[in-house]
Amino acid sequence: MPRSVALGPVAVLLACVLIGCDGGVKGAAGASGVRDPYFPKLGNGGYDVTHYGLTLDYRPAGRKLVGKAVVAARAGSDLSAFDLDLKGMEVESVEVDGKPARFNRSGDHELVVRPRDDLDEGASFTTVVRYAGSPATITDPDGSEEGWLPTADGALALGEPTGAMAWFPGNHHPGDKATYDITVSVPEGLRVVSNGELARETVKEGRAVFAWHVGEPMASYVATVAVGKxxxxxxxxxxxxxxxxxxxxxxxxxxxxxxxxxxxxxxxxxxxxxxxxxxxxxxxxxxxxxxxxxxxxxxxxxxxxxxxxxxxxxxxxxxWYGNSVTPESWRDMWLNEGFATYAEWLWAEEHGGDSAQEVFDLLYAGDYFDKKSDNDAVWAFPPARPPSAARISDSPVYERGAMVLHRIRQTVGDEVFRGILRGWAAAHRHGNADTGDFTAFVEAKAPGADFSEIWDEWLYGEGKPDRS
The missing domain is CATH 3.30.2010.30 (Zincin-like)
Known part of the structure; x- marks a missing residue:
C-alpha cells in the first residue's frame, strides 16, 4: 500500500481537473471517452453538444490554421470538469460561460477543461476555445488518411472516423450530433466549401470569407471544409x-x-x-x-x-442512412454501408441492370468479384461484429450487410420491405440508432415473420451461412 501524501491546494485543484472531486465539490469530471467498442477514447461523457460555431482562418502557404470554436452544450450531470477532443494544435485560451477556465492537455487528444463554476445537471453552457497551429493528417487503423489533408491548391478536411479532432475541438463521436456554423477566411482567389448552405461570401483586404450554416443535426465525422479553386x-x-x-x-x-x-x-x-x-x-x-x-x-x-x-x-x-439516421457507435457501421450498398442494387434493378437477387446469388456463389480473395472476404466476419477498428469498412460491412437486407426482403416481401426502408429512415430521422434498434424495428413491422435465422447466421454468425 502506498504511503499517504498531503496534497497542497494546487495539487488538489489539478486532481479535480483530471479526475473530478468528491466531497466539497458538487460535480465530477466528465468521462474522457464514451467507451465506443472500437474507439473508446473518442467522444466525452457528461454533456451533449447542441451547436458548434467555428471561425477559422487558414493560410495554405504555411499550412497555418487559427481557430475559434464556440461550443454550446447541455450538462448531462453535475460537472466540475469535462473533456473536448482536439489533436495537436496549440490552445491559447478557454472560457466557459464568459469566464476564463483552467485547462490542460492529456493523452493523445484530450483537452481537459475546468470551469470556474461547477455546471449543474441540465444546465446549458457555452465553451469558447481559441487555438492555432498546423492541423494534423491522421492515419486511421485501416491505413486511410483523414483529418486535414493538404491539396494541390488548398486543403480538405475529412473526419471518418477520427479526423474531425484535427481541426476543431468537440465531442467527436457519432452519438453526439449538433448544428453548425462554419466560417472560414482564406486568401482571395480561393473558395471554401462546407456543409449546409452558403450564408455569406465576402472579400476584404485580400481575404475571402465564406460562412456556411448547417441547420440539421450533424455528426462531426461528416463535417468537411474544402479549400481550393x-x-x-x-x-x-x-x-x-x-x-x-x-x-x-x-x-x-x-x-x-x-x-x-x-x-x-x-x-x-x-x-x-x-x-x-x-x-x-x-x-x-x-x-x-x-x-x-x-x-x-x-x-x-x-x-x-x-x-x-x-x-x-x-x-x-x-x-438518409448514416447522416440522418446515424449509428449509435462505430460497431453499427453496417447500418450505413449495408443500406447504401443495397441502394445500388435497387437502382440497378430499376434501371436495366442486374436484379438485387442476381447480385445476391453472385455474391453467395463467389462469382461477384474478379478475385477469389475478394469473394472470400465477404464471409470474413459477421457485419454486426467487425473484429477490430481496422475492419469497420471491410467487405462484410458493405456486401454482407446488403445481403442481410435482401434476406429480410425475401422474408417479408417487397411491399413490407419498402415500408421498412422508409419507416426506418423516418423513425430515426436526424437521430441515432444501433443494430438492436433495427432488428426490433423490423420485427415490429412484420410480427408474423421469423427472423431468427437472419439475425443468428447472416447478421451475427461467423462464416458463410447455410443457404436454406
Missing part, C-alpha cells in the same frame, strides 16, 4: 432542394454529366426511402490524388475525381 454549379431539384456542387477545374469536363444526375438520384431516393432529410444537396469533386476515398460528408459528399453514377448514388443515399 472550384468551379461552382448551382441548380434546383424537384421539390425545390437546392443543389450546390464544387468541382476542381481539372475535373469539370469529366464530372458534368454525372453531377447533372444529382436531382434524379435525390428524387428516386425520396420515392424509395422517404423525404430527403436535408435542406440542400450537392457534391465536392477534388483531384484524384487529394483523397484516397469518397466520403458521405453531409449535404455534399466528397469525391477524389469524377465519380461514376454508382458511387454518386451510394454517397447520396448515405444522406
Amino acid at each position: 472550384f468551379a461552382v454549379r448551382r441548380s434546383e431539384g424537384k421539390g425545390g432542394v437546392p443543389v450546390y456542387a464544387a468541382v476542381d477545374p481539372t475535373q469539370v469536363a469529366d464530372s458534368e454529366e454525372v453531377l447533372d444526375r444529382i436531382p434524379e438520384i435525390v428524387e428516386w431516393g425520396s420515392r424509395t426511402f422517404g423525404a430527403y432529410p436535408f435542406s440542400s444537396v450537392g457534391a465536392i469533386v477534388e483531384r484524384e490524388d487529394d483523397a484516397g476515398y469518397a466520403l458521405e460528408t453531409q449535404n455534399r459528399p466528397v469525391f477524389p475525381g469524377a465519380p461514376g453514377v454508382g458511387l454518386l448514388l451510394h454517397e447520396l443515399v448515405h444522406q
Whole structure:
C-alpha cells in the first residue's frame, strides 16, 4: 500500500481537473471517452453538444490554421470538469460561460477543461476555445488518411472516423450530433466549401470569407471544409432542394454529366426511402490524388475525381442512412454501408441492370468479384461484429450487410420491405440508432415473420451461412 501524501491546494485543484472531486465539490469530471467498442477514447461523457460555431482562418502557404470554436452544450450531470477532443494544435485560451477556465492537455487528444463554476445537471453552457497551429493528417487503423489533408491548391478536411479532432475541438463521436456554423477566411482567389448552405461570401483586404450554416443535426465525422479553386454549379431539384456542387477545374469536363444526375438520384431516393432529410444537396469533386476515398460528408459528399453514377448514388443515399439516421457507435457501421450498398442494387434493378437477387446469388456463389480473395472476404466476419477498428469498412460491412437486407426482403416481401426502408429512415430521422434498434424495428413491422435465422447466421454468425 502506498504511503499517504498531503496534497497542497494546487495539487488538489489539478486532481479535480483530471479526475473530478468528491466531497466539497458538487460535480465530477466528465468521462474522457464514451467507451465506443472500437474507439473508446473518442467522444466525452457528461454533456451533449447542441451547436458548434467555428471561425477559422487558414493560410495554405504555411499550412497555418487559427481557430475559434464556440461550443454550446447541455450538462448531462453535475460537472466540475469535462473533456473536448482536439489533436495537436496549440490552445491559447478557454472560457466557459464568459469566464476564463483552467485547462490542460492529456493523452493523445484530450483537452481537459475546468470551469470556474461547477455546471449543474441540465444546465446549458457555452465553451469558447481559441487555438492555432498546423492541423494534423491522421492515419486511421485501416491505413486511410483523414483529418486535414493538404491539396494541390488548398486543403480538405475529412473526419471518418477520427479526423474531425484535427481541426476543431468537440465531442467527436457519432452519438453526439449538433448544428453548425462554419466560417472560414482564406486568401482571395480561393473558395471554401462546407456543409449546409452558403450564408455569406465576402472579400476584404485580400481575404475571402465564406460562412456556411448547417441547420440539421450533424455528426462531426461528416463535417468537411474544402479549400481550393472550384468551379461552382448551382441548380434546383424537384421539390425545390437546392443543389450546390464544387468541382476542381481539372475535373469539370469529366464530372458534368454525372453531377447533372444529382436531382434524379435525390428524387428516386425520396420515392424509395422517404423525404430527403436535408435542406440542400450537392457534391465536392477534388483531384484524384487529394483523397484516397469518397466520403458521405453531409449535404455534399466528397469525391477524389469524377465519380461514376454508382458511387454518386451510394454517397447520396448515405444522406438518409448514416447522416440522418446515424449509428449509435462505430460497431453499427453496417447500418450505413449495408443500406447504401443495397441502394445500388435497387437502382440497378430499376434501371436495366442486374436484379438485387442476381447480385445476391453472385455474391453467395463467389462469382461477384474478379478475385477469389475478394469473394472470400465477404464471409470474413459477421457485419454486426467487425473484429477490430481496422475492419469497420471491410467487405462484410458493405456486401454482407446488403445481403442481410435482401434476406429480410425475401422474408417479408417487397411491399413490407419498402415500408421498412422508409419507416426506418423516418423513425430515426436526424437521430441515432444501433443494430438492436433495427432488428426490433423490423420485427415490429412484420410480427408474423421469423427472423431468427437472419439475425443468428447472416447478421451475427461467423462464416458463410447455410443457404436454406
